[in-house]
Amino acid sequence: MSAEAKAPARARANRSGEGFRELGLLVFIAILCIAFQLRNHSFLTLANIKDLLDNTAILGILAVGMMLVLITGGIDLSIGATIALAGMTSALTGMAIPRINPLLSILEGMAVGLVIGSVIGILVARFKVLPIIASLGLMNIVRGVTYIESKGAWVSAYQMSDDFKSLSTGTTLGVNNLVLIALVIFALFWYFVNHTKTGRRIYAIGSNPDAADVSGIPRRKLLWLVYATMGVLAGLAGVLWVSKFASAQGDTALGYELNVIAACVLGGVSISGGSGKVSGLVLGTILLGMLNNALPLIDVSPFWQQFIQGIVILAAVLTNVAVKRNNQRLALRKRAI
Amino acid sequence: MPETILALEHITKTFPGVRALDDVGFELRKGEIHALMGENGAGKSTLIKVITGVYQPDSGRILLDGRSVSIRGPLDSQRLGIAAIYQHVTCYPDLSVAENIFIGHEKVDPLTRRIHWKELHAQAAELLGSLDADFDSKAIMGNLSVAQQQIVEIAKALSTRARIIIMDEPTAPLTKRESEDLYRIAEGLRDKGVSIVFISHRLEDMYRLASRVTVFRDSRYVGTWPVDAISRDQLIVAMVGRSITQLFPKRKVAIGEEVLKVEGLSRTGYFKDVSFSVRKGEILAITGLVGAGRTEVCEAIYGITRADSGRVLLAGEELRAAHPSEALERGLGYLPEDRLKQGLVLEWAIAANVTLPSLERFSRFGWMNRRREELKAKELAERLEVKANSVHDLVATLSGGNQQKVIVAKLLTGNMKVIILDEPTKGVDVGAKAAIFEIMNELAQAGYGIVMVSSEMPEVLGMSDRIVVMREGRVSATLDTADATQEKILSAAMATATTVATAATAAKERP
Numbered sequence: 095m096s097a098e099a100k101a102p103a104r105a106r107a108n109r110s111g112e113g114f115r116e117l118g119l120l121v122f123i124a125i126l127c128i129a130f131q132l133r134n135h136s137f138l139t140l141a142n143i144k145d146l147l148d149n150t151a152i153l154g155i156l157a158v159g160m161m162l163v164l165i166t167g168g169i170d171l172s173i174g175a176t177i178a179l180a181g182m183t184s185a186l187t188g189m190a191i192p193r194i195n196p197l198l199s200i201l202e203g204m205a206v207g208l209v210i211g212s213v214i215g216i217l218v219a220r221f222k223v224l225p226i227i228a229s230l231g232l233m234n235i236v237r238g239v240t241y242i243e244s245k246g247a248w249v250s251a252y253q254m255s256d257d258f259k260s261l262s263t264g265t266t267l268g269v270n271n272l273v274l275i276a277l278v279i280f281a282l283f284w285y286f287v288n289h290t291k292t293g294r295r296i297y298a299i300g301s302n303p304d305a306a307d308v309s310g311i312p313r314r315k316l317l318w319l320v321y322a323t324m325g326v327l328a329g330l331a332g333v334l335w336v337s338k339f340a341s342a343q344g345d346t347a348l349g350y351e352l353n354v355i356a357a358c359v360l361g362g363v364s365i366s367g368g369s370g371k372v373s374g375l376v377l378g379t380i381l382l383g384m385l386n387n388a389l390p391l392i393d394v395s396p397f398w399q400q401f402i403q404g405i406v407i408l409a410a411v412l413t414n415v416a417v418k419r420n421n422q423r424l425a426l427r428k429r430a431i
Numbered sequence: 432m433p434e435t436i437l438a439l440e441h442i443t444k445t446f447p448g449v450r451a452l453d454d455v456g457f458e459l460r461k462g463e464i465h466a467l468m469g470e471n472g473a474g475k476s477t478l479i480k481v482i483t484g485v486y487q488p489d490s491g492r493i494l495l496d497g498r499s500v501s502i503r504g505p506l507d508s509q510r511l512g513i514a515a516i517y518q519h520v521t522c523y524p525d526l527s528v529a530e531n532i533f534i535g536h537e538k539v540d541p542l543t544r545r546i547h548w549k550e551l552h553a554q555a556a557e558l559l560g561s562l563d564a565d566f567d568s569k570a571i572m573g574n575l576s577v578a579q580q581q582i583v584e585i586a587k588a589l590s591t592r593a594r595i596i597i598m599d600e601p602t603a604p605l606t607k608r609e610s611e612d613l614y615r616i617a618e619g620l621r622d623k624g625v626s627i628v629f630i631s632h633r634l635e636d637m638y639r640l641a642s643r644v645t646v647f648r649d650s651r652y653v654g655t656w657p658v659d660a661i662s663r664d665q666l667i668v669a670m671v672g673r674s675i676t677q678l679f680p681k682r683k684v685a686i687g688e689e690v691l692k693v694e695g696l697s698r699t700g701y702f703k704d705v706s707f708s709v710r711k712g713e714i715l716a717i718t719g720l721v722g723a724g725r726t727e728v729c730e731a732i733y734g735i736t737r738a739d740s741g742r743v744l745l746a747g748e749e750l751r752a753a754h755p756s757e758a759l760e761r762g763l764g765y766l767p768e769d770r771l772k773q774g775l776v777l778e779w780a781i782a783a784n785v786t787l788p789s790l791e792r793f794s795r796f797g798w799m800n801r802r803r804e805e806l807k808a809k810e811l812a813e814r815l816e817v818k819a820n821s822v823h824d825l826v827a828t829l830s831g832g833n834q835q836k837v838i839v840a841k842l843l844t845g846n847m848k849v850i851i852l853d854e855p856t857k858g859v860d861v862g863a864k865a866a867i868f869e870i871m872n873e874l875a876q877a878g879y880g881i882v883m884v885s886s887e888m889p890e891v892l893g894m895s896d897r898i899v900v901m902r903e904g905r906v907s908a909t910l911d912t913a914d915a916t917q918e919k920i921l922s923a924a925m926a927t928a929t930t931v932a933t934a935a936t937a938a939k940e941r942p
Contacts, residue, residue, distance in 0.1 A: 289545045291537050294526070298534055301523040311535065368525035421574050426700030 115362050115417060119377045119410075126384060133392040142387070144270070150383030151272035152331050152338070156350075157357040157379050158283045158372070159327035162320040164358055166300045167367030168225035170321065172214060173328040173354065175236035177347040180206040180332030182240050185249040185342035188258050196257045196337075203333035204326050210236055211325015215318035225321075233351075241344045251340035262338035272334060279327070284372040296320060300367030356403070357382045360410045381406070433460045435497070436626050437482070437513075437595055442491035444477055451477040452488070455652040457645060459595065464617060464627045466641035466658070469670055470888070473647040475630050479597050482628075483515045484508045514588035515597040522580055524573030529555035531572050532587045558586040562616050578609035585616060596620065597628040602636050603722040606903060614640055632720045634663060634925045646670055664918065671888070671917045679893025680865075682872045686896070687711030689747075690880040691763070691849045693732065696741030701727040702904040705741070709849060709880040714871060716895035716912075717884045719924045724904040725884045726768055729851050733765040734758045746848055759788050764842035766835075768853040768884070774838045775826050782808035782822040784837055789844045811840040815870055832866065839870055850874060851882040856890060868894055888917050900924050 130137040156173060163170045180203035187202060188194055210232060217228035251259070264271050287293040299306045299313045306313050336342045361378020363370030385406065389399040437459040444452040452474050459465050469475050480486040482493070484502035492499050495511055502508050508515075522531050529552050530537075538547045555568035564582050566575060572583065581601055588596050598617070602610045610633075617627055617640055629641060637644055638658060646653040646669045653669050661669075691709040696702070702724035709715045717725050731738040734752025743750045745761055752758040755765065767774050775784055785808040786793050793804045808822040815836040819829060826837055835855060842850055852871070856864045871894060875881055885891050891898055898915050900908040900923040908923035 285545075289548070291539055291544070291546060294530060294537070294546065295534070297526055298523050298530075301525040302521070305521040305523060364525075368523075423699075424574070426576075 115414070116371075116374050116377060118413065119360075119362070119374065119381065123377065123381055123384065126381075126388070130384075130388040130392055134388075137388055137391055142391070146383055146387040147273050148270050148338075149387065150379055151270070151276040152334055153353060153357055153383060154276045154376070154379040155279050155327055155331050155334075156354040157361070157375055158279055159320075159324035160351075160354045160358050161361075161363050161370045161372075161375050162283075162287070162296060163225070163324050164355075164363045164365060165296055165367060165370050166317055166320050167303070168218060168317070168320070169355070169365070170211075170214065170229045170324050171226065171351050172210060172229040172233040172236060173324065173331075174347040174350040175233045175240065176207050176210050176325060176328035177332035177335055177350060178342075178344065179210070179236050179240045179243070180204075180329040181336035181346055182244050182249065182332075182342045182344070184333045185254060185258075185336050186243065188255060189249055189253050192255050194255075196255075196261050199258060200261070200330060200333050204329040207325040207327065207329020207332065208322060209325070211322040211328070212318070214325070215321030218321060219314040219317035237344075240346075244342070244344055246344060248344075249336075249342040254337075254340060259337055259340050262334050272338065275330075275334070280372060280376060287372065292316070292319070297368060301369075353382065356407050359407060362410075362414060364414070378410075433463070435459070436461045436495070438494040439478070439482070440492050440494070442478070442481060442488045442493075444481060444486060444488050450650055452481070453650045454491070455647065455650075457652070458655070459626050459628060460643075461626055462621055462624045463643065464621050464629055464641045466637040466644040467628055467630045467647070468632070468637065468644060468666070469647035469653075473670075474650040475647055476599065477650075478647070479515060479599055479628070479630070482508065482597065483513060509591050509593075512592060512594040513597070514591055514593035514595070515599065516581065516584045516588060516601060517599050522572050522583065524571075526572055527568065528559070528566065528570050528572055528575070528583050529568040531583050532558065532568075532590050536591070554590070555586070558589055561589075562586060562619070563612075576609070577604045578606075578612065581605075581613065582616065585620075589620075593625070595626045595628070597630070599630045600632065600721075601629075602631055602633055603720065610636070632925060634666065634922075637666075663922075667918050667921055671921065679868060679890070680872065681714075681868075681894055682876065684712040684872075684875045686713050687878065690745065691732075691882070692744040693728075694742050694744070696728060696731060696738045696743065698727065698731055698736065698738045702731075702901075705901070705904075705906055707899045707906065707909065709882055711878050711880055712875050713896045714875055714881045714883060714894055715897050715899060716891040717882060717899045717901060718886065718888075718891045718920060719901035719907075721886060723901040723924070725901050726853055727904075728901075729765060729853055729882070729884060732758070733763065733851065735765075756788075759845055762846055762848035764788075764845065764847045764850045766838050766842060766850070766852045766855060768857065774841075775834060777825070777827040779826060780823045781812060781817065781819060781826055781829075781837055784826050785811060785822070785840045786844060788841055792844065807844060808840070811843055812837075814843075815840055816866060832864075835867060836870070839867075847879060849880040849882065851884070853884040854886065855883060856885070856887065864890075888920065891920065892917065 127138065136142055160170060160173070183206050184199040184203045188199055214225075214228050214232050217223040218225050262272050266274055287296065295306070295311050296316055298311055299316055303313065332347075335347060357379045358370065358375065359365065359378070360381050361370070361376070362374035382403070385399070385403050389402060394402065435458055439455070439457040442452050442455050443450070455474065455478065457467075457478065467475050467478070477486065481488050482502070484504045484507045487503070493502060494500070500511060502511065523534065526534070532555050533551055538550055539545060540547060552568045559566070559568055559582070562582050562585060564579070564586075566579055572580065575583070585596070601613060605613065617629065621627060629636065631637060641658050643655055643657050644661065644666070645655040646666070648670060687710055689708050689710050693708070694706050696705045705728050707715065707717075717728070719725055727736070730736050732743050732752070734755050734757055737753070743752075745763055750758065750761055750763065752761070752763070758765070776787070782805050786804045790799070793800050793807070805822060812819070812822055817829070817833050817836045817840065819833065826834060829837065855867050855871075871881060871883070883895065892912060892915060895912050898910045898912055898920065899906055900910070900920055902924055908919075910919060910923075
């Protein structure tokens with residue numbers, strides 16, 4: 095048998111582990127759908143699916159940014175706070191200037207996020223602060239600034255313009271704006287991580303930082319870039335969040351970063367860096383959104399909802415480990431010692 | 432007269448306290464495979480780093496195509512058409528094969544900045560095809576075997592249009608069959624006019640592949656010969672050269688009953704069918720080339736990893752250590768090769784490090800008895816002559832040799848029967864070495880069974896009672912030190928088929 099003929103078979107074997115993950119996730123989602131539908135027939139209705147997607151869109155936007163950070167081997171705990179500050183700032187501006195174009199509000203939120211993300215990026219890339227510490231520090235600072243800025247008060251629905259509120263609740267061509275924005279971001283980042291040099295190099299620096307330094311990849315710049323990007327996306331999410339719930343508070347999105355990280359982990363992004371795919375991320379986000387949406391529908395008590403989410407996350411991680419170990423064992427068995 | 436492509440003349444390179452290269456020369460011809468041989472520390476790796484620009488020589492010059500060049504860094508050498516494939520593959524395990532080959536010089540569309548995936552994979556496939564690779568350019572690097580990853584590294588070298596490729600011990604982690612594939616690739620490259628420097632510890636590599644061989648010893652150039660003009664024995668003498676000086680105060684000790692017996696221990700992909708035994712008061716050396724599986728065997732015995740089959744008997748009872756604490760509890764101690772990573776907590780005081788593996792002996796109802804800890808640590812530190820102001824000094828402030836003594840002290844707090852020392856003298860100076868040997872003598876006298884893993888030939892011959900030689904994950908010879916010579920050990924470690932047979936008979940003849 096010629097080498098060319100053998101090659102595709104071997105390649106398929108080498109990649110089967112990867113494809114298996116996403117297929118497994120898809121099957122799991124399908125089984126859950128059937129189970130939920132059997133318990134409550136309103137689960138797979140158009141209205142509920144729309145509701146589910148609307149409520150999951152912001153999570154998805156954030157998960158994309160978090161995936162980049164995780165791929166480099168880092169983590170960003172500050173995004174809940176960034177959401178609050180960006181949302182609060184744009185709401186306060188809207189209160190002061192009621193006629194402001196909502197698109198400007200969005201830009202304002204993204205600018206706030208860019209500043210916060212850049213600071214974390216500089217701390218991590220330039221001063222070699224551990225990402226968990228750098229973002230923890232910023233988390234507290236930013237949360238504090240939010241309270242200071244708002245003097246502890248809320249901005250409520252009646253203080254926001256209708257244009258601002260319709261950012262998240264409005265529709266374009268029959269599709270909710272939030273879902274549209276999330277889809278555009280998914281598409282943009284899918285292209286970015288799969289088809290650009292910079293995107294691929296983000297994987298490289300997470301996969302083997304030392305080798306990246308040797309082969310002349312600008313690791314510091316890329317590190318800064320992923321945190322800045324995360325910040326911008328968190329800023330955007332903050333404005334959308336406030337617009338959606340028509341309320342800006344000091345404790346908005348408290349602890350939400352953990353949901354985002356959970357969505358990434360469910361989607362197969364490795365916390366130790368180097369791997370993660372947009373397709374997996376979409377599935378992971380939908381799975382987490384489904385649990386949030388469907389568990390109340392089938393009358394699971396809020397206490398048990400948390401419990402079940404935890405179990406699902408652990409199961410996903412354990413599956414990942416098993417797949418990885420299996421691949422390694424296959425590689426070792428090829429050696430005839 | 433074949434044309435010379437690369438010549439190094441009178442190269443000297445010193446590091447603080449060490450002369451790594453002493454006025455050496457090297458000459459590589461166009462389209463030849465040139466073997467570079469020598470013991471560990473002979474200066475081969477330093478020479479390679481000079482050629483690739485990682486180090487700058489203190490004196491001497493490098494001629495490429497007859498012209499003097501200065502190579503200031505890895506990028507310079509790449510530009511000059513020199514590529515090196517290092518022992519430890521420097522790859523991105525999560526990326527595809529094609530990306531690993533082209534990272535750093537990917538082709539992108541000038542307008543959209545999109546990576547030309549099709550072209551990238553086509554070029555990668557072409558390179559892999561020319562190397563007869565049996566995997567696809569889209570395969571994930573981390574799922575490949577070490578041998579396949581090396582082929583990727585070679586493809587990477589070719590993608591930069593290298594004319595000179597240096598392979599630093601490429602066959603060390605490979606099995607015989609995998610090596611055969613690599614030989615074919617190297618020959619194919621040679622026939623296309625690429626010049627190859629092939630560093631290896633294996634004599635068979637050299638005889639199979641190279642047309643000429645250069646030997647280094649103790650940082651010096653020994654000579655260059657056509658491969659068919661030098662016999663195996665002559666070559667070994669050229670590499671070993673010196674006779675062993677009596678640095679080793681090995682004491683005669685009464686040897687008692689068997690305390691450790693390893694039977695048919697195997698772990699898929701690492702070692703297979705390893706058997707040996709150690710008796711009370713005996714020092715057993717396990718030697719072999721780097722990558723032969725010595726450390727892996729010790730880790731499996733100690734419970735850091737698990738063997739797939741085989742068994743370990745400690746004082747006649749089966750030891751199935753699932754965790755090091757069980758091995759310690761039963762009286763088997765292990766001093767790891769990488770003491771910084773596995774042996775010591777640098778930010779802790781000497782006393783705290785010493786008592787770490789046996790805290791329950793120094794505590795009552797969960798509370799530490801600091802006084803007892805201090806007394807025991809002091810006693811052991813004095814016995815091992817650890818040089819420090821007090822046992823409260825941080826381990827980080829000690830020299831390498833003294834750190835090593837602290838690790839040994841750790842093992843002595845418990846009731847040990849067998850102690851495994853993995854490269855105990857690695858990275859310590861001569862004085863500390865002598866002290867460690869003295870400790871080993873004392874321990875043997877006190878009735879411990881000692882297993883010493885070592886690559887240093889003089890130390891193996893000077894300190895042990897018996898010697899187990901490993902090669903490619905198997906025991907290739909078991910020798911009595913009294914009958915062993917450097918040549919015998921080296922040929923078992925690098926054995927070709929015929930010598931394995933003799934070594935096996937020798938092992939069988941042992942009572």
